[in-house]
Amino acid sequence: MSTIRSAIVVGGGIAGPVAALALGQAGIEATVYEAYDTTADGVGGTLSIAPNGLDALAAVGLGGIVEELGSPITSMVMRNGKGRRLATLGSPAGLPAQRLLWRPDLYRALRDATASRGVRVEYGRRLTAVDQDADGVTAVFADGTTARADVLVGADGIRSRVRSLLDPAAPAPRYVGLLGFGARLGPGPVDASRIGTTGSEMHFVFGRRAFFGYVLDEDGSGGWFANLPRAASTTAAEARATEPAGWLRLLRETFAGDGLRMDDLIARTDPADLICVGGMEDLPTVPVWHRGRAVLVGDAAHATSPSSGQGASLALESAVELARCLRDLPYQEAFAGYENLRRARVEKIIKMGERTNSDKAAGPVARVLRDLMMPVAMRLMNPESFSWPMRHHIDWDAPVDGAAVTVQAPARAG
Numbered sequence: 001m002s003t004i005r006s007a008i009v010v011g012g013g014i015a016g017p018v019a020a021l022a023l024g025q026a027g028i029e030a031t032v033y034e035a036y037d038t039t040a041d042g043v044g045g046t047l048s049i050a051p052n053g054l055d056a057l058a059a060v061g062l063g064g065i066v067e068e069l070g071s072p073i074t075s076m077v078m079r080n081g082k083g084r085r086l087a088t089l090g091s092p093a094g095l096p097a098q099r100l101l102w103r104p105d106l107y108r109a110l111r112d113a114t115a116s117r118g119v120r121v122e123y124g125r126r127l128t129a130v131d132q133d134a135d136g137v138t139a140v141f142a143d144g145t146t147a148r149a150d151v152l153v154g155a156d157g158i159r160s161r162v163r164s165l166l167d168p169a170a171p172a173p174r175y176v177g178l179l180g181f182g183a184r185l186g187p188g189p190v191d192a193s194r195i196g197t198t199g200s201e202m203h204f205v206f207g208r209r210a211f212f213g214y215v216l217d218e219d220g221s222g223g224w225f226a227n228l229p230r231a232a233s234t235t236a237a238e239a240r241a242t243e244p245a246g247w248l249r250l251l252r253e254t255f256a257g258d259g260l261r262m263d264d265l266i267a268r269t270d271p272a273d274l275i276c277v278g279g280m281e282d283l284p285t286v287p288v289w290h291r292g293r294a295v296l297v298g299d300a301a302h303a304t305s306p307s308s309g310q311g312a313s314l315a316l317e318s319a320v321e322l323a324r325c326l327r328d329l330p331y332q333e334a335f336a337g338y339e340n341l342r343r344a345r346v347e348k349i350i351k352m353g354e355r356t357n358s359d360k361a362a363g364p365v366a367r368v369l370r371d372l373m374m375p376v377a378m379r380l381m382n383p384e385s386f387s388w389p390m391r392h393h394i395d396w397d398a399p400v401d402g403a404a405v406t407v408q409a410p411a412r413a414g
């Protein structure tokens, strides 16, 4: 049985609000502290929530929000730059379709959910330090203010401050060799002979020189993203320092040699709508997930590269599982139990994302082999090897078994 009554949640992205809502459901009062003000809502491209993410949201009564905001994606179609279909991956049997939505819409919906359930979110509060003692934990913010609670949850993303405070030797994010771009498209002309509409499918194209994904409605509205192989990384801030029109020109040139005219969609993009993600990153393993009264959740603990399409869904799962453990166990056992439940699963999915990245950055020989092998491999593939990450189910009411928890020593002292 938990003796925890209050929690500080650092980060108001995806994991943070859902952790706070789940903790509330577990009888623990949580307050979210977000570094940015609410205007950060405007930032971001598309995001897919997989069936396992939908399941995690349903565990805290939020299943409906993504269904309202997102469009169902019934299959993912892979093609090469000439337009040849390499594979089609349908929704796994017995699971709901994944949902594609706009990141700012999800942030807004999560914010509304916290407000309607009385969970406080304080904006403009950037955490800088954490002090722990026998009775509780104090968060120190850049504006000089502090907050105190029984435990602290670091949901502060891939560049987590909490992670480096728990373990100064914690690994930094790893560049995966691809720069990310994306944009939303308003209604416009569709030339089906050059690039067609997608209906409820999402299309992915292994172009000759870069990777492209898009959805396109009958009225020409939709969105696209591009992953550009590059040896050296660029931060989002550095990418934004280049004129968007310059990036769009480079992307058009990159895709111009492909038979399938992705450059049509890029040409239709208003430079003001271009999203420069910068170097795409992951975190293969984070040795220390918790120390004392503080614990990590979401990208702070397990960031998978965007190629897996699972980062947000795993963040949602971890947020709910952490709250379930804190509901049922004293905090040290709860943190150890949470890590036991989560680590192997998330690290395996991060590895899957890593393999997709190497397909996206294939050189000329690997490209030919990929185009030959992929259709055969997909035919021979056991569908379960693709669908297992999506079959994860959280039984909120099931008690967490304290006896099964191994209390692990942190991997490094500090």
Ligand SMILES: Cc1cc2nc3c(=O)[nH]c(=O)nc-3n(C[C@H](O)[C@H](O)[C@H](O)COP(=O)(O)OP(=O)(O)OC[C@H]3O[C@@H](n4cnc5c(N)ncnc54)[C@H](O)[C@@H]3O)c2cc1C
Pocket (backbone or CB within 6 Å): 010, 011, 012, 013, 014, 015, 016, 033, 034, 035, 036, 046, 047, 048, 049, 050, 125, 126, 127, 128, 155, 156, 157, 158, 159, 160, 161, 180, 277, 297, 298, 299, 300, 303, 304, 305, 306, 309, 310, 311, 312, 313, 314, 315
């Ligand atoms: C281009 C791109 C495309 C992606 N596409 C998908 C996809 O299709 N499907 C999918 O499942 N995942 C996708 N992901 C991954 C997904 O976005 C992340 O896994 C998810 O956002 C993780 O949620 P989080 O809450 O852990 O972190 P975040 O969403 O990054 O939220 C962290 C929050 O913490 C705040 N913060 C940071 N530092 C502090 C501090 N010191 N004090 C207070 N607050 C702080 C930040 O401002 C932010 O609001 C994509 C990622 C990228 C980059």
